[in-house]
Amino acid sequence: MSRVIVSFLLLVGSVAAQFDPGAIIRRVRVRVNYTNGACGVSTHVRLQGRNGPMLEGIANEHCIVDFASVPAGTYHLIVSAQDLPDSDAGTVVMDSTTTPEFEVKVQRASDPQKTVGLPVSPFVSTADLGVPSHARKEFDKANELMGRQDFPKAIQSLNKAIAIYPSYADAYNNLGVIYARLGDRDREREVLQKAISINDHFAPAYVNEARMDIATGDFPDAETALNKASSFDPTDAMTLVLLTYAEFMDHRFDDTIATSRRAHTLPGEHAFAHQVAARAFEQKRDAANAIAELKLFLKEEPTGERADKARKELAAVQRIPH
Numbered sequence: 009m010s011r012v013i014v015s016f017l018l019l020v021g022s023v024a025a026q027f028d029p030g031a032i033i034r035r036v037r038v039r040v041n042y043t044n045g046a047c048g049v050s051t052h053v054r055l056q057g058r059n060g061p062m063l064e065g066i067a068n069e070h071c072i073v074d075f076a077s078v079p080a081g082t083y084h085l086i087v088s089a090q091d092l093p094d095s096d097a098g099t100v101v102m103d104s105t106t107t108p109e110f111e112v113k114v115q116r117a118s119d120p121q122k123t124v125g126l127p128v129s130p131f132v133s134t135a136d137l138g139v140p141s142h143a144r145k146e147f148d149k150a151n152e153l154m155g156r157q158d159f160p161k162a163i164q165s166l167n168k169a170i171a172i173y174p175s176y177a178d179a180y181n182n183l184g185v186i187y188a189r190l191g192d193r194d195r196e197r198e199v200l201q202k203a204i205s206i207n208d209h210f211a212p213a214y215v216n217e218a219r220m221d222i223a224t225g226d227f228p229d230a231e232t233a234l235n236k237a238s239s240f241d242p243t244d245a246m247t248l249v250l251l252t253y254a255e256f257m258d259h260r261f262d263d264t265i266a267t268s269r270r271a272h273t274l275p276g277e278h279a280f281a282h283q284v285a286a287r288a289f290e291q292k293r294d295a296a297n298a299i300a301e302l303k304l305f306l307k308e309e310p311t312g313e314r315a316d317k318a319r320k321e322l323a324a325v326q327r328i329p330h
Contacts, residue, residue, distance in 0.1 A: 033102055036075040039111045040067055047071035054086040078102055082155050087112055143172040147179055159186050177206040181213045211241035227258040245274035252284045261288040279309035295328045
């Protein structure tokens with residue numbers, strides 16, 4: 009039987025966001041990661057709402073499916089392919105408080121990585137692929153409760169999942185997401201470190217640790233955590249986008265520019281990295297390259313508050329003699 013696991017990260021700034029059940033998420037991205045490294049033939053991803061709607065897409069050559077204009081809510085995320093029957097990855101919450109980027113890890117029964125002693129994936133521990141169904145149900149229930157902002161009950165469900173399955177790294181990571189929203193930094197760090205102790209290659213926990221460090225102004229530690237996350241999941245451009253910000257705030261402008269370019273070698277548009285790179289070029293008194301980066305930012309993100317600020321910044325840089 010094939011198995012699927014879904015992971016998600018808490019993005020910078022989302023702690024202060026407010027859940028809006030009527031909101032529309034402009035874009036949701038799902039990346040399917042097969043443990044054998046090959047994308048399944050005709051891989052489909054379906055987002056099935058409790059009472060509708062149902063959205064479906066076909067993965068591109070990078071095994072990525074993009075959905076546009078997704079109503080906020082709780083969805084079952086279902087993966088299928090020519091050689092894979094419908095596999096339910098459980099529930100995901102999509103709203104203004106959570107990242108619109110998800111990764112689904114898929115293991116087929118025939119995958120050679122299932123052999124005992126071989127690593128299944130750099131992103132998921134072997135133990136996590138054997139999560140008991142009743143622990144998974146508590147995990148899914150916690151996701152739904154998080155979507156309703158019922159954090160005390162979500163914590164209870166995650167703790168139940170951990171009691172059933174103590175090696176549940178994803179559950180500890182999601183506890184970290186909740187404690188971040190509650191502003192409990194001590195507990196947040198404690199559970200994230202527990203997730204890492206269970207699986208020291210678990211990239212999402214390192215990213216969320218880095219988020220904590222960014223929030224407290226500890227940019228060198230954030231860089232360390234993000235570099236680890238990127239080494240364990242080199243396909244995740246969002247990790248590199250965060251790293252550009254941490255490096256910029258640490259006044260490492262050449263590294264900022266280099267990391268921004270690395271991010272843009274990966275699939276998808278990551279406009280914020282262009283904006284940070286532009287500011288790094290400004291610090292280096294390189295107006296021409298700053299202008300080029302801001303124009304790329306506006307090409308990728310032409311509307312919204314950040315775009316308005318970028319246009320003002322672009323106009324200011326263009327007035328500088330160069």
